[in-house]
Amino acid sequence: MGKPVDLVQGTLDLLILKTLSLEAMHGWAIAKRIQQVSREVLQVQQGSLYPALHRLEQQGWIKAKWAESETGRQAKFYSLTAAGRRQLEGETANWNRLSSAIDMVMNEA
Amino acid sequence: MRWFVQLRMRIQMLFGLGKAAARLDDELQFHLEQQIAENLAAGMSADEARYAALRNFGNPALLREQARATWSWTWLELLLRDLRYGVRTLARTPGFAAIAIVVIALGIGANVALFTIVRSVLLKPLPYKDPDQLVALYEHSADDQYPYNIIAPGVFAEWKKQNRSFSDLALLGDAEFNLSGVSGQLPEKVRGAACTWNLLPTLGVQPALGRNFTEADDRHSANATVLMSWGLWKRRFGGDPAILNQTIHLDGQPYTVIGILPAGFAYPDASTQLWTPVYHYKPAEQMDSLAAHQFQAIGRLKPGITAAQGVADLSVITRRLHDQHLDNPFVGKAANIKPLLEDMVGDIKQPLYVLLAATCCVLLIACLNVANLLVARAAARRKELAIRTALGGGRLRLLRERLMESFLLSAAGGAAGLLLAYGAVHWLLSTRKDMSRVEAIHIDGVVALFTVGLIVLCALFAGLISSLSTKSNQLLLSLQDSARGSSTGRAHTALRRSLLAAEVGLTVVLLIGAGLLLKSYQRLRSSDLGCITQNVLTMRIQLFGNRYREPAQQVNFYTALLARVRALPGVDAAGIAEAVPGQGYWQDEDFSVVEHPPLPQGTAQYAIYRFADSGFFAAMDIPLLRGHTFDPNRKLDQADQAIVNASFVKQYFPNEDPLGKHLHNEKRDYEIVGIVGDTRYSLAEDPKPIQYYPLYEGKENAGTLVLRSSRDVEQLAMPVQRIIQEMDHDLPVSDVLTMDQLLGKSTMDESFNATLLAVFAGLSLLLVAVGLFGVLSYIAAQRTSEIGIRIALGAQREQVLWQMLMDGLRPAIFGLGFGLAASVGAARLMRSILYGTQPLDPVVFASVAAMLLLVAALACMVPAWRASRLDPMRALRTE
Numbered sequence: 001m002g003k004p005v006d007l008v009q010g011t012l013d014l015l016i017l018k019t020l021s022l023e024a025m026h027g028w029a030i031a032k033r034i035q036q037v038s039r040e041v042l043q044v045q046q047g048s049l050y051p052a053l054h055r056l057e058q059q060g061w062i063k064a065k066w067a068e069s070e071t072g073r074q075a076k077f078y079s080l081t082a083a084g085r086r087q088l089e090g091e092t093a094n095w096n097r098l099s100s101a102i103d104m105v106m107n108e109a
Numbered sequence: 110m111r112w113f114v115q116l117r118m119r120i121q122m123l124f125g126l127g128k129a130a131a132r133l134d135d136e137l138q139f140h141l142e143q144q145i146a147e148n149l150a151a152g153m154s155a156d157e158a159r160y161a162a163l164r165n166f167g168n169p170a171l172l173r174e175q176a177r178a179t180w181s182w183t184w185l186e187l188l189l190r191d192l193r194y195g196v197r198t199l200a201r202t203p204g205f206a207a208i209a210i211v212v213i214a215l216g217i218g219a220n221v222a223l224f225t226i227v228r229s230v231l232l233k234p235l236p237y238k239d240p241d242q243l244v245a246l247y248e249h250s251a252d253d254q255y256p257y258n259i260i261a262p263g264v265f266a267e268w269k270k271q272n273r274s275f276s277d278l279a280l281l282g283d284a285e286f287n288l289s290g291v292s293g294q295l296p297e298k299v300r301g302a303a304c305t306w307n308l309l310p311t312l313g314v315q316p317a318l319g320r321n322f323t324e325a326d327d328r329h330s331a332n333a334t335v336l337m338s339w340g341l342w343k344r345r346f347g348g349d350p351a352i353l354n355q356t357i358h359l360d361g362q363p364y365t366v367i368g369i370l371p372a373g374f375a376y377p378d379a380s381t382q383l384w385t386p387v388y389h390y391k392p393a394e395q396m397d398s399l400a401a402h403q404f405q406a407i408g409r410l411k412p413g414i415t416a417a418q419g420v421a422d423l424s425v426i427t428r429r430l431h432d433q434h435l436d437n438p439f440v441g442k443a444a445n446i447k448p449l450l451e452d453m454v455g456d457i458k459q460p461l462y463v464l465l466a467a468t469c470c471v472l473l474i475a476c477l478n479v480a481n482l483l484v485a486r487a488a489a490r491r492k493e494l495a496i497r498t499a500l501g502g503g504r505l506r507l508l509r510e511r512l513m514e515s516f517l518l519s520a521a522g523g524a525a526g527l528l529l530a531y532g533a534v535h536w537l538l539s540t541r542k543d544m545s546r547v548e549a550i551h552i553d554g555v556v557a558l559f560t561v562g563l564i565v566l567c568a569l570f571a572g573l574i575s576s577l578s579t580k581s582n583q584l585l586l587s588l589q590d591s592a593r594g595s596s597t598g599r600a601h602t603a604l605r606r607s608l609l610a611a612e613v614g615l616t617v618v619l620l621i622g623a624g625l626l627l628k629s630y631q632r633l634r635s636s637d638l639g640c641i642t643q644n645v646l647t648m649r650i651q652l653f654g655n656r657y658r659e660p661a662q663q664v665n666f667y668t669a670l671l672a673r674v675r676a677l678p679g680v681d682a683a684g685i686a687e688a689v690p691g692q693g694y695w696q697d698e699d700f701s702v703v704e705h706p707p708l709p710q711g712t713a714q715y716a717i718y719r720f721a722d723s724g725f726f727a728a729m730d731i732p733l734l735r736g737h738t739f740d741p742n743r744k745l746d747q748a749d750q751a752i753v754n755a756s757f758v759k760q761y762f763p764n765e766d767p768l769g770k771h772l773h774n775e776k777r778d779y780e781i782v783g784i785v786g787d788t789r790y791s792l793a794e795d796p797k798p799i800q801y802y803p804l805y806e807g808k809e810n811a812g813t814l815v816l817r818s819s820r821d822v823e824q825l826a827m828p829v830q831r832i833i834q835e836m837d838h839d840l841p842v843s844d845v846l847t848m849d850q851l852l853g854k855s856t857m858d859e860s861f862n863a864t865l866l867a868v869f870a871g872l873s874l875l876l877v878a879v880g881l882f883g884v885l886s887y888i889a890a891q892r893t894s895e896i897g898i899r900i901a902l903g904a905q906r907e908q909v910l911w912q913m914l915m916d917g918l919r920p921a922i923f924g925l926g927f928g929l930a931a932s933v934g935a936a937r938l939m940r941s942i943l944y945g946t947q948p949l950d951p952v953v954f955a956s957v958a959a960m961l962l963l964v965a966a967l968a969c970m971v972p973a974w975r976a977s978r979l980d981p982m983r984a985l986r987t988e
Contacts, residue, residue: 027136028143046140047167047175050133055179058122060115066132069139071146076136 012044012052014095017080017088020062024079026069027053053078061087122180133176141166195513205486206518208879209479213522215872216475217563218529219468221552224559225534227465229550231458235450236373236549238313239409244416245452246278246406246423248441251431251711257445260406262391263399264441267426268406274422275408277311279304282404284390285811286383287653287841288345289358298651298841299341301359301383302376303390309336311409312376319353319368326367327386329393334386335364339372341382359383361654361839375548377405377453399430400439407449420446438713439699453545460862460942466935467622467869470615472563474873476570477612478880483515483575484605485887508576515572516564523564527557541861577604605884606920612880613924614931616873617961621932623870624953625939625946626863632945633856638690639788639796641730645848646822647689650833650840651811660807664744666836667804667812671722673832674816679825683816684725685804687718690788691852692813695719700800702761703771703778716757716798717790720809726752726785728817736768736783739803748806751779755787757798772800792856793944815848822847862942874964877921881968885917889976896976897984910977917969918962925961929954 019025019033030053031044056062061084069075080088122129141162148158166172177183199206234240247257248264262280269278281304288299302308306327309315316336326334335357337346346352356363364385375381387404388396395401410419423444431442447455487494494507531552541547650670657663667685674683688695698718701708708714723739725731739750751772758767771778779802787796804812818825826845833842846854853860889896896909936948946953 026139028140045167046137046165047172050137050140050172050176051179054133054176058115058118058179060112060118071143073139073142074135075139076132 026075191513214525216472217526221530222533243449247445249443279308279311286359303387316368317371333364336384480571480574512572516568519568609920610924614928617928619870623866629946642848664807682728684728686721722804732786748803752783752801878968886972901981913973921965
């Protein structure tokens with residue numbers, strides 16, 4: 001396993017939205033989930049995670065609710081709004097187009 | 110819907126910032142706890158788990174800041190914080206804040222007041238329909254003397270008939286009415302205008318009540334009708350609409366009030382209260398005259414026609430008339446046009462712009478002064494700022510604080526300045542009712558915006574200049590600099606010195622402007638009128654109505670009045686003339702000398718025309734150079750004598766004895782019986798030839814009564830008015846003024862401009878003195894230990910004093926040089942508003958330079974003297 005990859009902004013937003021599309025979760029869980037699903041390749045730094053979450057919330061793409069976590073402590077749970085879901089669809093399509101384009105270029109040789 | 114969510118989010122954040130901040134802490138804490146829990150689960154010890162988590166987590170404060178930075182109101186939060194800091198730092202030095210605010214308030218106040226006036230009077234379009242199409246019309250006189258001569262009605266009639274460029278042309282002339290009182294009211298003299306019926310349609314104005322004149326009203330045979338101003342209607346008739354179609358008495362004649370004009374209508378000026386049709390009001394023969402230049406005319410250009418085309422059109426008509434009447438030398442030979450706005454405010458344009466420029470200088474000086482104060486503050490806080498920079502305070506952040514401070518000062522100063530401007534404009538409105546378009550002046554939204562603009566400008570100017578003074582790359586230097594024992598480098602005061610030099614320069618320009626205007630005013634007031642001006646009382650009387658229809662009745666009244674006034678105890682002499690010197694041009698008349706060969710066809714001689722009684726010259730102390738005065742016993746048809754002044758003799762009887770010669774005027778011959786000294790019809794004008802004719806002819810019904818007394822002449826005003834009331838209680842007396850007051854009134858513009866500019870200049874001088882004092886005090890304080898060492902080492906106190914003094918005076922001297930150079934240019938621009946004064950008047954320049962140096966020396970003296978008296982021991986112990 002190589003060095004953890006730093007995420008470019010925008011990509012992180014997409015990953016957060018995608019992660020939240022399954023269920024509502026709190027910040028720590030979001031970071032963990034991204035780490036697990038990417039098999040430890042993607043490490044989300046707290047320094048980028050929370051600003052990103054707050055930005056997405058300000059944008060109205062995710063909403064937050066305080067609820068009891070699995071440990072019984074109050075935690076801030078984020079979930080996708082309808083607008084966020086639409087945003088995710090659009091961003092996903094964009095991403096697919098971009099990554100397949102990059103694939104094509106890379107595999108052409 | 111997303112905007113709605115965002116909006117709700119923003120509002121929540123705005124009102125729940127504190128709560129949100131606590132929640133953020135909570136959220137981050139939770140994250141940390143989760144990490145610790147995970148670490149524990151991975152088998153670390155409690156301490157180890159905690160440290161690892163913290164290490165991983167990074168700087169919590171930074172993290173918090175970064176998350177908060179995404180919130181929508183961060184900028185507001187930062188702004189509020191800066192504001193709080195700003196208020197706090199300013200409150201710590203209330204003296205500094207108060208001075209800075211007062212200085213800015215004066216600068217902004219003067220500027221806003223002048224801007225309000227300039228905008229309302231010069232820049233705002235006239236309140237008429239399509240004002241760009243409106244022009245004032247003039248005749249170009251046949252002898253080329255008067256390119257903008259007022260109009261003869263006969264010429265106007267031809268213009269109206271033949272022109273193809275104007276959609277409408279209107280004529281108007283002066284009229285003064287005695288408005289009789291109803292049910293016990295006193296009679297009142299009211300200024301009015303006699304205008305063609307279409308004046309209002311030409312301007313595009315409708316009466317507020319009632320109707321406009323019709324063409325049928327504007328005939329000699331029509332019934333008398335009158336339109337009334339809103340102000341007169343409210344004041345005199347209580348705003349009662351029942352006045353419509355009622356009769357009022359003007360000069361004893363019944364007039365039907367047909368309409369009330371809207372409030373604020375002020376054409377030709379704000380003092381005009383009544384309008385009546387000119388063809389009804391004026392005698393028919395006058396209205397046919399091609400030579401009686403007594404009227405103003407305005408026109409509305411047809412759409413798409415330029416002023417030049419309009420001039421060409423009217424000029425062709427005028428030229429044709431001129432050529433058809435070559436025997437009449439008074440028919441103009443061309444036409445001229447001015448835009449109506451230019452026509453109304455042209456005279457006051459330059460003085461107003463001069464004053465506006467002066468207020469701009471004052472504002473600039475105020476800004477420089479505040480910048481200077483801020484620089485001084487920054488210098489005092491250098492150590493604090495250096496430490497903050499060393500600890501990572503961002504440059505931008507420090508700059509923002511500085512700007513916020515100067516913004517606070519400017520805003521407070523601007524608010525006070527707006528109040529000041531409000532007061533100033535009101536004062537002006539009450540003192541300068543005579544100014545054109547004075548009714549249009551008021552503070553409105555644009556002025557408020559202008560004020561805001563000025564505030565921002567001042568804030569940026571003062572703030573940025575003072576920010577320039579601290580350079581962050583000199584960080585170490587400033588930390589070292591303030592170490593014990595060493596004194597501050599000169600470089601730190603260089604900026605303040607240049608600011609001061611600029612201030613001094615601007616002040617010199619203002620002082621010289623004010624000096625020139627004051628000198629010009631003084632010249633004007635001291636120009637020799639040709640008669641006495643002390644202890645003389647004047648009043649205007651006007652005979653009207655059936656009682657004075659016959660010339661004999663007028664002559665009897667005048668004679669009886671003079672006899673009674675002269676008999677009054679305290680009256681040394683009295684007389685009546687059409688107008689007294691300094692009261693204006695009034696009228697001229699053409700004449701010929703019977704004994705001279707006839708003038709070539711198409712040329713004419715004319716001179717100022719006055720009638721006077723036999724005692725007038727003695728009463729005014731106008732010297733009788735030769736011959737004698739009128740014979741009071743030769744009345745009416747026998748009144749065939751004339752008197753001329755010295756200029757008249759010089760121009761029309763060179764090398765010839767005028768006594769015994771005859772002047773032919775209005776179909777009669779008059780024998781010249783006397784020659785009197787020259788007088789000026791206006792203080793600003795050189796003496797002109799004047800022809801005097803006897804009052805006893807009974808031709809004119811309005812004149813000025815003058816009386817001279819060796820004691821307080823104003824005491825006589827009431828007894829004389831009582832005599833007039835006894836003789837005719839309907840006769841209004843107006844303009845009861847001493848000669849001094851009359852001249853003061855006629856030179857009000859000049860005195861007003863000179864006084865205002867002098868006030869501005871004085872203000873700037875004060876600011877400069879304060880600035881010099883402050884800078885030198887500061888330098889002296891900074892160099893306390895240095896001076897202490899010098900004195901301890903044996904420096905003479907005089908030497909120290911001299912050195913400090915020169916230090917302080919250097920910027921003043923630089924500024925003086927720069928200011929004198931700039932004044933040369935500025936003074937040339939003022940040339941046209943100066944009377945009898947050269948723009949480069951050496952006396953003014955020299956005295957300004959001397960005064961400035963004196964003030965600067967005085968301002969520097971105190972701190973320099975204090976420095977030279979330093980006790981070396983105490984000086985070395987300071988720090």
